[in-house]
Amino acid sequence: MRISFLLLLLAGIPVLTSRSASQNQQAPFSIAISTDTPVIKAGSDVWIKIQKTNLSPHDIDCTAAPSNATAVDRKYQYEVRDSNRIPLAKISKTHPELESGSIWPCTLKPGQSTPPNDNRISGLYDLSHPGKFEIQISQDVSNNPKAGVVKSNTIILTVTNNTAAVKNATPPFKLTIDPYSLGKVGTESGPFVVDAGAEVGIDIVKTNTSDVVQDCAPVHDDVSGLDEKYQYDVRDSSGNPVTKHTDLHTLHDVECSCG
Amino acid sequence: MSQASVATITKLYDMSRPGIYTVQVSQPASGSAAEGLVKSKAVKIKVQ
Numbered sequence: 001m002r003i004s005f006l007l008l009l010l011a012g013i014p015v016l017t018s019r020s021a022s023q024n025q026q027a028p029f030s031i032a033i034s035t036d037t038p039v040i041k042a043g044s045d046v047w048i049k050i051q052k053t054n055l056s057p058h059d060i061d062c063t064a065a066p067s068n069a070t071a072v073d074r075k076y077q078y079e080v081r082d083s084n085r086i087p088l089a090k091i092s093k094t095h096p097e098l099e100s101g102s103i104w105p106c107t108l109k110p111g112q113s114t115p116p117n118d119n120r121i122s123g124l125y126d127l128s129h130p131g132k133f134e135i136q137i138s139q140d141v142s143n144n145p146k147a148g149v150v151k152s153n154t155i156i157l158t159v160t161n162n163t164a165a166v167k168n169a170t171p172p173f174k175l176t177i178d179p180y181s182l183g184k185v186g187t188e189s190g191p192f193v194v195d196a197g198a199e200v201g202i203d204i205v206k207t208n209t210s211d212v213v214q215d216c217a218p219v220h221d222d223v224s225g226l227d228e229k230y231q232y233d234v235r236d237s238s239g240n241p242v243t244k245h246t247d248l249h250t251l252h253d254v255e256c257s258c259g
Numbered sequence: 260m261s262q263a264s265v266a267t268i269t270k271l272y273d274m275s276r277p278g279i280y281t282v283q284v285s286q287p288a289s290g291s292a293a294e295g296l297v298k299s300k301a302v303k304i305k306v307q
Contacts, residue, residue: 232268232282
C-alpha cells in the first residue's frame with residue numbers, strides 16, 4: 001500500500017520547469033512549486049510552496065504581496081486545471097477591489113533563492129470536490145510584456161473523500177536540515193559559505209507528522225559519529241557523489257584489529 | 260513532537276576542495292527502504 005507513497009511524494013517535487021520566456025534567452029529566474037500534501041481530504045485547505053531562484057548574474061526583485069483574503073502571493077499568476085485539463089474558474093469575489101494585503105520587499109542576489117513560502121491556493125480556486133488537479137504558476141519576467149513569463153513546474157493534487165488514501169500518502173515524519181560551521185548556521189536564502197578545510201555539520205530535525213509513535217533513537221557510527229539511521233547524499237557541483245574519506249576505513253580497520 | 264541531532268558530515272565526506280556541494284538526508288518511511296524514503300530538502304554549501 002505504501003508503494004504509492006514514493007510516487008505521490010514525487011508528484012509534489014518540482015521536476016519539470018518550463019520557461020515561456022523567450023526560448024533563446026536564459027530566464028533570469030526560476031520558480032519551483034511543491035506541496036507537502038499531494039493527496040488531501042476533500043474540504044481541506046490546499047497549500048503550495050513557492051520558491052523563486054535568481055539565475056541571473058545580477059540582483060533581482062522577489063517582493064511578495066500576500067493577500068489577506070486568500071493568503072496567496074499576488075505577484076504570481078496561478079493556473080489550476082481539472083483532470084480533463086480544463087482551467088478552473090477562480091472563486092468570484094463580491095468586491096475584489098477591496099482586497100487588502102501586505103508588501104514584503106525582497107531582493108535576491110545571484111544564486112539565491114527565497115524560502116519555500118506557503119500559499120493557500122484553495123483561497124483562489126474551489127478545490128473542495130474530489131478529483132485530480134494540475135497546478136502551475138507563472139510570473140512576468142519584467143514590466144516589459146515582450147520579455148515573456150517564467151512558468152513553474154506542474155504539480156498534481158488529488159482531492160479525495162478516502163481518509164485511508166490521504167493517510168497512506170502522507171509521510172509519517174518530516175526531515176529538516178540546516179548546515180552549520182564554526183558557530184554559523186545556514187539560511188535558506190542561498191548557499192552556506194565556508195572556508196576550505198573547515199568542519200561542516202548539519203542540524204537534523206525529525207518531526208512526527210503521523211498519529212503513531214516514531215522511532216528517533218540515534219545509532220551513531222563509531223568512526224564518523226554520524227547517525228546511521230539516516231542516509232546522507234553529498235554531491236559536488238557537477239552532481240556527482242562526493243567520495244568518503246579513505247582514511248576512515250583505515251581507522252576502522254585498525255579499531256577492528258584492536259578489538 | 261520533534262527530535263534534533265547533529266552530524267559532522269566532513270568527518271565522513273571529503274568536502275575540502277572549493278566548489279558548491281549539495282547535501283540531503285533521507286530515511287525509510289517505515290523501517291524499509293522499499294516502502295519509500297522521506298527526504299529532507301537539499302541544502303547547498305559553498306566551499307571557498
